[in-house]
Amino acid sequence: MEPWQGNRSAATLVREYLRQIARMVIRRYPLRHAEFVRSARPWWRSNRIHQQHTPLADRVPWVSFGAARELERRVRPGTRIFEFGAGGSTAFFLDRGASVVTAEHDEEWTQLVREAVDPGSDWTLHAVPPSPTPDPDYASHRFSGSLRDYVTTIDRYEPFDVVVVDGRARSACVRHAMARVVPGGTLVLDNSDREMYAEAAKLVDAAGWTRRDYFGPTPYNLFFTQTTIWTAPAGT
Numbered sequence: 001m002e003p004w005q006g007n008r009s010a011a012t013l014v015r016e017y018l019r020q021i022a023r024m025v026i027r028r029y030p031l032r033h034a035e036f037v038r039s040a041r042p043w044w045r046s047n048r049i050h051q052q053h054t055p056l057a058d059r060v061p062w063v064s065f066g067a068a069r070e071l072e073r074r075v076r077p078g079t080r081i082f083e084f085g086a087g088g089s090t091a092f093f094l095d096r097g098a099s100v101v102t103a104e105h106d107e108e109w110t111q112l113v114r115e116a117v118d119p120g121s122d123w124t125l126h127a128v129p130p131s132p133t134p135d136p137d138y139a140s141h142r143f144s145g146s147l148r149d150y151v152t153t154i155d156r157y158e159p160f161d162v163v164v165v166d167g168r169a170r171s172a173c174v175r176h177a178m179a180r181v182v183p184g185g186t187l188v189l190d191n192s193d194r195e196m197y198a199e200a201a202k203l204v205d206a207a208g209w210t211r212r213d214y215f216g217p218t219p220y221n222l223f224f225t226q227t228t229i230w231t232a233p234a235g236t
Helices: 010-026 033-048 065-074 088-095 107-116 148-156 170-180 195-206
Strands: 080-084 099-104 123-127 160-165 181-190 210-216 225-231
Touching: 010 033, 033 065, 033 210, 065 181, 065 210, 065 225, 080 088, 080 148, 080 170, 088 099, 088 107, 099 107, 099 148, 107 123, 148 170, 160 170, 170 181, 170 195, 181 195
Parallel strands: 080 099, 080 160, 099 123, 160 181
Antiparallel strands: 181 225, 210 225
16 A cells, blocks of 8 residues: 555544654754645645545655755756656656656556656656566665666766656665766755665765755655755865
């Protein structure tokens, strides 16, 4: 069952929103009160009518609201973007005139995204299923095989203005993405609060990239999540 499926009453949504805020206080996350107010209504909408509202149907990236607003600020017509993982983000970027290259491991999901994308869009799609041969450096907790071909798809290209890591084998994707972001460009890691991505995040931090965490309400999720956006050093 996906996060947007099932029935969620108004009482459930109010209770969960308050619970998530309390969780942030307990864990001492930075509290940005304006973010809670600004994101409450779209969060409610995305969680209230589950079959109608999905990232792909709404044409939005499945990241925290704060991160989505920052991406909207950074993406302009002609912005070159690489994304690990197709979906609502693909439509979101293309709707804003960006040039998008996508690596996606799930061929069935790829077809659904194709149907949502304007055929005239500047979009290059690489459908790269996992290999059955295990490879610890390119592993995902959901597969026993290797996602090396999926991860290394980005190595074929010149650096991008924006790289979004929101698919499988994210730690490996981050390692390869760092060399494929232009100076002053943007690297995005979704769900960066998960422990499994901690070492990859430390690698970017250690390289001197400017980091901003966007922890808070996220569409189609009852729980809050964190998306991290790094800006590459200028002149590197």
